[in-house]
Amino acid sequence: MFALIDGNNFYVSCERVFRPALKGLPVVVLSNNDGCAIARSDEAKALGIKMGQPYYQFRDLERISSLVCLSANFELYGDMSDRMMSVAAGLGPQQEIYSIDECFIGDLGGIKDVTARAVAVRERIFQWTGIPACIGIAPTKTLAKLCNYVAKNAERKPGSYPIELSRVCNWTELTEDRQLDVLRRTPAGEVWGIGKRISSKLAEQGILTALDVARMPTAKARDEWSVVLERTVRELQGISCITLEQAPPPKKQIACTRSFGHPITTMPPLIEAVSEFATRAGEKLRNGGMRAGVLNVFAHTSPFRPGQRFYKTAVMQLQPASSDTKVLVDAAVRGLRQIYEPGYQLSKAGVILQDLCAGTEQQAVLSFTDPEAVRDASALMEAMDKINARFGKGVVHVASTGQTQEDESGWRMKQERRTPRYTTCLDDVPIARA
DNA sequence: TCTGGGGTCCTAGGACCC
DNA sequence: TCTGGGGTCCTAGGACCC
Numbered sequence: 001m002f003a004l005i006d007g008n009n010f011y012v013s014c015e016r017v018f019r020p021a022l023k024g025l026p027v028v029v030l031s032n033n034d035g036c037a038i039a040r041s042d043e044a045k046a047l048g049i050k051m052g053q054p055y056y057q058f059r060d061l062e063r064i065s066s067l068v069c070l071s072a073n074f075e076l077y078g079d080m081s082d083r084m085m086s087v088a089a090g091l092g093p094q095q096e097i098y099s100i101d102e103c104f105i106g107d108l109g110g111i112k113d114v115t116a117r118a119v120a121v122r123e124r125i126f127q128w129t130g131i132p133a134c135i136g137i138a139p140t141k142t143l144a145k146l147c148n149y150v151a152k153n154a155e156r157k158p159g160s161y162p163i164e165l166s167r168v169c170n171w172t173e174l175t176e177d178r179q180l181d182v183l184r185r186t187p188a189g190e191v192w193g194i195g196k197r198i199s200s201k202l203a204e205q206g207i208l209t210a211l212d213v214a215r216m217p218t219a220k221a222r223d224e225w226s227v228v229l230e231r232t233v234r235e236l237q238g239i240s241c242i243t244l245e246q247a248p249p250p251k252k253q254i255a256c257t258r259s260f261g262h263p264i265t266t267m268p269p270l271i272e273a274v275s276e277f278a279t280r281a282g283e284k285l286r287n288g289g290m291r292a293g294v295l296n297v298f299a300h301t302s303p304f305r306p307g308q309r310f311y312k313t314a315v316m317q318l319q320p321a322s323s324d325t326k327v328l329v330d331a332a333v334r335g336l337r338q339i340y341e342p343g344y345q346l347s348k349a350g351v352i353l354q355d356l357c358a359g360t361e362q363q364a365v366l367s368f369t370d371p372e373a374v375r376d377a378s379a380l381m382e383a384m385d386k387i388n389a390r391f392g393k394g395v396v397h398v399a400s401t402g403q404t405q406e407d408e409s410g411w412r413m414k415q416e417r418r419t420p421r422y423t424t425c426l427d428d429v430p431i432a433r434a
Numbered sequence: 435t436c437t438g439g440g441g442t443c444c445t446a447g448g449a450c451c452c
Numbered sequence: 453t454c455t456g457g458g459g460t461c462c463t464a465g466g467a468c469c470c
Contacts, residue, residue: 010470030438031437031438031439032438032439033436033437033438034436035436035437035438036436036437036438038438038439038470052437052438053437054436054437055436055437056435056436056437057436057437059436072438098469098470099469099470100470101470102470192468192469193468193469194468195467195468195469196467196468197466197467197468198467198468226444226445226467227444228443228444228467228468249442251441252441252442253440253441253442254440254441255439255440255441256439256440257438257439257440258438258439259437259438259439261436262435262436302437303437304437305437347437348438350439352440
C-alpha cells in the first residue's frame, strides 16, 4: 500500500505562508526571467491562466483582476519542502521524496487505520508548515496518484467527484462501484504516465477515461503502444509494478541551462553565459562528490519564433573525468566555438554533464596526473565553493576569453543581477588566501 | 518585446561483430 | 544472378514527470 502526499499549488502556498495577505487572491509564481507561469493558486486557475503560459499573455489581469505575479524563490521552496517532507514522513515506515512538493509513503500494510492517520498527518503538515496538502492512498503508485488527484479536485471543482473524497482519498475503502465511478470520471490524460501526445492518440481510438485505460488488454497496450503504457494499465488494475525508491538512484546527468532575456547574436555574451553554466554545473557536480566524463554544450534559437532555426550541440570528452571548474569552463567554451554560427537570434543555451562517476573511481584517475597539481586544483575548487556559498553565486569565478565584467547581455537571472561580480584570474590567487 | 529548468526512460536505427 | 541472422553498443529523438 502506498500513499501520495502532495502540497497544493506548492510554490504559491509557500509564498502565502510568509505573505498571508495573498490568501484568497489569484496568485501566480513565474519562471526564470519572469517568462511563464509555473504555479497558480486556485483563484488564478479560475481566471483561466494555464500552467506554462507566457506572462505577457495574462499580464493585463494584474490590473483588471487583482492578479499577483511573483518571481520564483527556489531557495524558499526548497526549505519549505524539507519541512513538509519531515512531517509527511510520519505517515508510514518508508518515504520516497518524489519531487519538491510530493512524496510517496510505502509499506502502509501494518498500520491500523491508515485513513485516520492520514487525516492527522495532513492536519499536522498544515499546522506545522502552513502548507495545505492532499493525500491519496492505494495499492499501487499510479492509483495513489489518481486518488490524490481525486482528493484535490473533489473540493476544488464541486461535482467532479463525491465531496467526501476530498483531502484524503483511500482507494481500498471505496466500494467496487465507486472505484469504477472514480475511474470513469477521470480523464485518461490525468493518469500518471499518460501525457498530451499519448492521450490524444488514445482519444482517436475512443479511449477517453482512466476506466477505458484500465480495461485495455495489456497485450494491446504493449504491442500497439509501449511497455510503459502496459505498466500503467496494470497499475490501474491494482497490480503494483512500480516500487518505492527510498534512496534516490545516483544521478546520470547534471544540467545548467537558461533562456536569455533577449536574443543573443554574438559570441562574447554567449561565452560569458556558457562559462557561468559550466561553473554552476561544476558546483553541483562537486556537491555530489562526482566527476564528469562528458560535457555537452548547446545553443539554440527560439522554437516559438519564426525565422531560421539553429540547434546545435557539441559533445566534449573529458579525459580524465573532471570536476575542476577550469577544465569544465574550458571544454564548454571550446565546444561553443565549434558549434557557433553568426546570424542567429539565440534564445537559450546550456551545459549538461554526463558520464558521471563517483568519488572512489576518481582517485584511480588522479594517479595519471601530477598529484601536486591535483591537490592544488581541488583545494582551489573547495575554496571557490566556500566563498560563493558565503558571499553569493559568482562572486569568484573562472575568467573566459571574451567575457565582460558588466552584465550587458541581459541573459542573467533577475535575482543574480544585484550581486556585484569580480573577474579574477584564478591562477594568480594564492590558495592559502583564497 | 515577452514562451522554465531539470530530470528519466524507451525506442528505432545504424554500426559493428561473428 | 544470387548477398544471413543474431547479438551488442551507441545515439538521437520522443515521450513522460514535476
